[in-house]
Amino acid sequence: MILDVDIRHEQGAFVLEASFQSNGKLTALFGPSGSGKTTIVNAIGGLVRLDHGRIHVQEQVLVDTEKYIFVPKHRRRIGYVFQEGRLFPHLNVRQNLLFGRWFTPRRDRKTRFDDVVDLLGIGRLLERRPSTLSGGEKQRVAIGRALLADPRLLLMDEPLASLDDARKAEIFPYIERLRDEGRVPIVLVSHSVAEIARLATFVVLLSEGRVTASGPAADVLRHPHLFVPPGLAEAGALIEARILRHEDSFGLTVLQAKAGPLTVPRLMQPIGAGLRVRLRARDIMLSLQEPVGMSALNVLPGHISSIESAEGASVDVQLDCSGDALVARVTRKSVEELGLKPGLAIYAIIKSIAFDPEALGAVKSPHP
Structure with a gap:
């Protein structure tokens, strides 16, 4: 099992109770704002310390509150791509990419720099500074930096939300290549039905801190009554x-x-x-x-x-x-x-x- 999540966590008045398992190459977390999507990815990444529950990634136990297990975020080998690229402005693209290497022991470095550059189509950008890149290019570099840390899992929290339609169209094919050709499973947070229809192999639907449905993307998207509240999706x-x-x-x-x-x-x-x-x-x-x-x-x-x-x-x-x-x-x-x-x-x-x-x-x- 790639991802096994069973958690309960309180943040003020908000209570998250989420349980799902996924073997998908790209698992999409979908739901309205405030449904708990980002809290789940932050819990997987180690940015949130859970009240109760367990998280397993590729059979490794990252969190188990009953056994007092909490692997620190720097030891989880989880890549994280945010809405904005968050590149270092004083470094060029090559240096930004290589920064990901610093957090991975040499013995665990299996991903080749040239392979990532080729996969994401960023060879011509290597000597440029982030200020000269488009939004789509910045996101591709941010993905590359995360991949070069040799993660067990790649978290993407609405990586296309800040992009216009043209930049989204630019980056979609690279996420598809990463899903189909890469070795790293992906968890993607999205508000867009079209986006998850295009990219996801497995979908987890969330509403008010609860999982309302989960399963292969083709199965879930055929049944819009599973979406809560109604109107979030149309059948397809x-x-x-x-x-x-x-x-x-x-x-x-x-x-x-x-x-x-x-x-x-x-x-x-x-x-x-x-x-x-x-x-x-x-x-x-x-x-x-x-x-x-x-x-x-x-x-x-x-x-x-x-x-x-x-x-x-x-x-x-x-x-x-x-x-x-x-x-x-x-x-x-x-x-x-x-x-x-x-x-x-x-x-x-x-x-x-x-x-x-x-x-x-x-x-x-x-x-x-």
């Missing part, structure tokens, strides 16, 4: 695909998923690249017959696996499309008039322009 499926071809004359790209081919607006990635795609429930229509003579380019056959209550007049219809789990949000009236029920064969219809671009991310090993 996460599927993996690869780029099959580009249709440049139409400005389109065709993806291949287990569910079938998907046509989306033109992407810049090369043919064969793996992608994680989020399909929002509100963008999917259902038909009992295979539709003809319509403008939507994506029609996926499947069957209904379950029907769940949603909000007001709506329900979420869970679908199995050749092994890809999708969800469509329809009205209760539609369910009744179409006779929708578990096991029924159905066609999912998705407009090409309906794909969520913010949640479109890279994956290392897509399904064929």
Whole structure:
């Protein structure tokens, strides 16, 4: 188990009681402000001394209050990346990166400087000072500094919160590479559904100091009723695909998923690249017959696996499309008039322009 947390802690009137286990490469802590996300990462990093509980990281006991175990933060080998890069302004990028080495004994130094520089694409920045870097570049350097300390775990407390959309787009691919190619598991704090849909492999939902749900990202994001309070998220499926071809004359790209081919607006990635795609429930229509003579380019056959209550007049219809789990949000009236029920064969219809671009991310090993 990568991360095992079972803690209780009081800060003034706020009481945190959180328990979860994760084997995910990137575990996202998600919830509204004041739900306890930052307190959890601070407890993992040793910045908070807990009242009660235990924390294990990759089978190492960091905290166990019953056994009076509290490993000091400087001995935990936990990397921490904050909202701001917090680089030393008087040092250049190379010197900032090497600063991370000082806290790791030589015998434990396994991460190569050049490998980190290549992974994060910061080779051309090495001689520059932090004042000359963009927000995204600063965050990449801060991640590199943390990695060069050879951490057992990397904590990222809303590392994209202070960046504009352009800088976020710049850093997303590097976090994806770190998740898929790096040796260090990540815990990410986020307020953004699109962000966790793109990056997370495991999600822990928090509200008012309690864990309301946890599990693989694809499972949790299909069930918005797990989010407390309601309205934090909308239902959506996460599927993996690869780029099959580009249709440049139409400005389109065709993806291949287990569910079938998907046509989306033109992407810049090369043919064969793996992608994680989020399909929002509100963008999917259902038909009992295979539709003809319509403008939507994506029609996926499947069957209904379950029907769940949603909000007001709506329900979420869970679908199995050749092994890809999708969800469509329809009205209760539609369910009744179409006779929708578990096991029924159905066609999912998705407009090409309906794909969520913010949640479109890279994956290392897509399904064929």
